[in-house]
Amino acid sequence: MPKLIGRVADGSTETFARVILLKDLERSIFAEELVLIKNGGEKDPLNQILGVIREGLGKNEFLNHTSYRPDVAYMKYGGEPSGAREVYSFIIKPIGIITENGIELNRAIIQPRSPVYLLEENDKPLEWIAKGGEILWMDAYLEGHEEWNIPVRKEFIPYHVAVYGSTGSGKSFFTRYILIPLYIKAGYKVLILDWSGTDYAPYFQNSKDIEKINIMDIALDEESILSYFEDKTYNFAKNDNVKNGFDEFIEGWVERVKNVRKSAKNDQELVKVLYKQIKEHIQNSISGIERKDWRSSAERAMRRIFRRLKPSDLQPIVGIITIEELLKKFDNKKILVIDMGGVLTEAKLGFFLSLSKYLYDLMEAGNNLNIALIIDEAPQYAPWDPKGIQIETSEMIKNLAALGRKRMLNLTLIAQGIKGEIGINAAVRRNLNTQFFGRIHPLDAGGEGGASEWLSPYGITPDQMLQLKPGKFYFTGAMNPSPIPLLITYKILKGNDNG
Ligand SMILES: Nc1ncnc2c1ncn2[C@@H]1O[C@H](COP(=O)(O)OP(=O)(O)OP(=O)(O)O)[C@@H](O)[C@H]1O
Numbered sequence: 001m002p003k004l005i006g007r008v009a010d011g012s013t014e015t016f017a018r019v020i021l022l023k024d025l026e027r028s029i030f031a032e033e034l035v036l037i038k039n040g041g042e043k044d045p046l047n048q049i050l051g052v053i054r055e056g057l058g059k060n061e062f063l064n065h066t067s068y069r070p071d072v073a074y075m076k077y078g079g080e081p082s083g084a085r086e087v088y089s090f091i092i093k094p095i096g097i098i099t100e101n102g103i104e105l106n107r108a109i110i111q112p113r114s115p116v117y118l119l120e121e122n123d124k125p126l127e128w129i130a131k132g133g134e135i136l137w138m139d140a141y142l143e144g145h146e147e148w149n150i151p152v153r154k155e156f157i158p159y160h161v162a163v164y165g166s167t168g169s170g171k172s173f174f175t176r177y178i179l180i181p182l183y184i185k186a187g188y189k190v191l192i193l194d195w196s197g198t199d200y201a202p203y204f205q206n207s208k209d210i211e212k213i214n215i216m217d218i219a220l221d222e223e224s225i226l227s228y229f230e231d232k233t234y235n236f237a238k239n240d241n242v243k244n245g246f247d248e249f250i251e252g253w254v255e256r257v258k259n260v261r262k263s264a265k266n267d268q269e270l271v272k273v274l275y276k277q278i279k280e281h282i283q284n285s286i287s288g289i290e291r292k293d294w295r296s297s298a299e300r301a302m303r304r305i306f307r308r309l310k311p312s313d314l315q316p317i318v319g320i321i322t323i324e325e326l327l328k329k330f331d332n333k334k335i336l337v338i339d340m341g342g343v344l345t346e347a348k349l350g351f352f353l354s355l356s357k358y359l360y361d362l363m364e365a366g367n368n369l370n371i372a373l374i375i376d377e378a379p380q381y382a383p384w385d386p387k388g389i390q391i392e393t394s395e396m397i398k399n400l401a402a403l404g405r406k407r408m409l410n411l412t413l414i415a416q417g418i419k420g421e422i423g424i425n426a427a428v429r430r431n432l433n434t435q436f437f438g439r440i441h442p443l444d445a446g447g448e449g450g451a452s453e454w455l456s457p458y459g460i461t462p463d464q465m466l467q468l469k470p471g472k473f474y475f476t477g478a479m480n481p482s483p484i485p486l487l488i489t490y491k492i493l494k495g496n497d498n499g
């Protein structure tokens with residue numbers, strides 16, 4: 001039998017109650033515990049309400065610091081005032097009425113004087129919530145209760161997920177330890193985009209189910225290769241004939257690289273051979289120019305370009321795994337980790353665009369993907385104020401999110417902030433229907449769209465969010481069967497660390 005901890009105070013409504021604690025329990029009852037209210041009394045209650053306690057309050061009217069009272073005066077001279085008039089209480093945020101079919105919204109007034117019970121380990125209250133609809137269990141647990149794993153509504157996984165928290169709050173760890181295994185359990189394949197190559201790649205080893213791929217081994221589309229050359233040659237030394245020469249050579253680029261790779265001993269030789277081929281190709285195409293002045297200006301442009309362009313400049317574009325081949329790996333792998341470290345931001349975003357276009361086309365053609373796409377450092381792809389190629393990547397993420405809901409694509413976006421300069425683009429953010437909030441940045445504490453706007457209606461204050469320890473997150477939104485956010489955490493298992 002759960003333990004009686006107090007009674008409902010005056011002023012309760014159907015969605016709000018305050019519990020006055022029994023004597024001395026303020027020492028052992030803490031915020032975020034789950035409680036049961038037997039609404040109307042221990043015997044024959046009207047209903048039983050599960051709730052979370054938050055916002056504790058200690059009152060001693062006789063110690064009011066703004067008025068003069070005998071107790072205050074006594075204390076002023078070093079005496080210890082009496083504690084007999086102290087009242088400790090917590091707000092209870094009702095999760096819902098417990099029924100056979102799970103949790104239902106409480107519409108009855110919570111009666112003052114109703115007894116309140118603390119739920120303990122073997123009451124397993126989260127099982128009461130986990131009814132109705134298909135439920136999966138995360139390896140994360142309710143803060144303070146290692147045995148109470150957290151239920152998740154499976155059907156809302158493709159409604160997308162956001163993980164927010166300032167640097168070091170545990171977002172990447174949480175994703176690795178909890179979300180990725182959850183998605184696997186739900187039957188999704190997981191594609192991880194490791195922006196810097198330091199947050200995921202080092203923790204996953206190639207195995208039966210897992211493959212790591214370096215972004216440099218992935219083929220770029222021909223458009224991106226052309227713009228890469230454009231960049232490296234100062235716009236082809238502003239000569240259209242030379243540009244055409246490059247353009248012609250790039251046609252069928254991946255096939256060409258594959259062919260050369262067959263005979264090349266190593267990458268160094270590969271880029272040398274390709275370099276020579278490009279040079280010859282352009283030489284030939286220029287020498288076919290009939291007008292003499294055009295020909296000699298093209299020759300000058302070419303000399304200038306090849307003085308600067310080096311074989312090693314080809315290294316970033318000799319990847320040969322096409323996006324199609326990449327996704328084909330899911331036929332026998334469950335997790336693919338793309339190590340995006342060591343290339344320029346434009347190259348990362350260029351790859352992302354090719355990948356997302358491909359996924360979008362698959363979905364538009366009616367395919368269900370069953371893929372979870374982990375986008376860590378999400379503001380790099382979809383910042384609040386996108387510029388250049390980010391305009392396209394933001395738009396693409398928004399489109400993937402919209403179509404993904406029906407096509408079993410989960411997007412998991414991870415960011416240090418929610419809104420504004422450190423956050424995720426607002427149009428994208430609106431599509432993320434489940435949120436995990438870790439310790440927040442002060443910039444996110446207040447204001448429209450900030451964490452407190454999300455959480456303070458549930459009695460979670462910005463002060464608490466600013467102080468969360470690493471690895472603790474408030475879980476809220478579509479995937480959470482509890483309408484009230486829950487504080488969850490997880491354990492780091494040393495030595496067993498491959499996601
Ligand atoms: N559940 C946990 N318990 C204890 N410590 C944890 C937990 N989760 C993460 N940490 C610690 O927090 C540190 C930071 O975690 P992580 O790298 O996931 O942060 P992050 O939010 O991704 O940061 P960044 O925004 O800088 O990428 C880890 O090195 C780890 O030691």
Ligand SMILES: [Mg+2]
Pocket residue numbers: 171172173199376
């Ligand atoms: Mg991180």
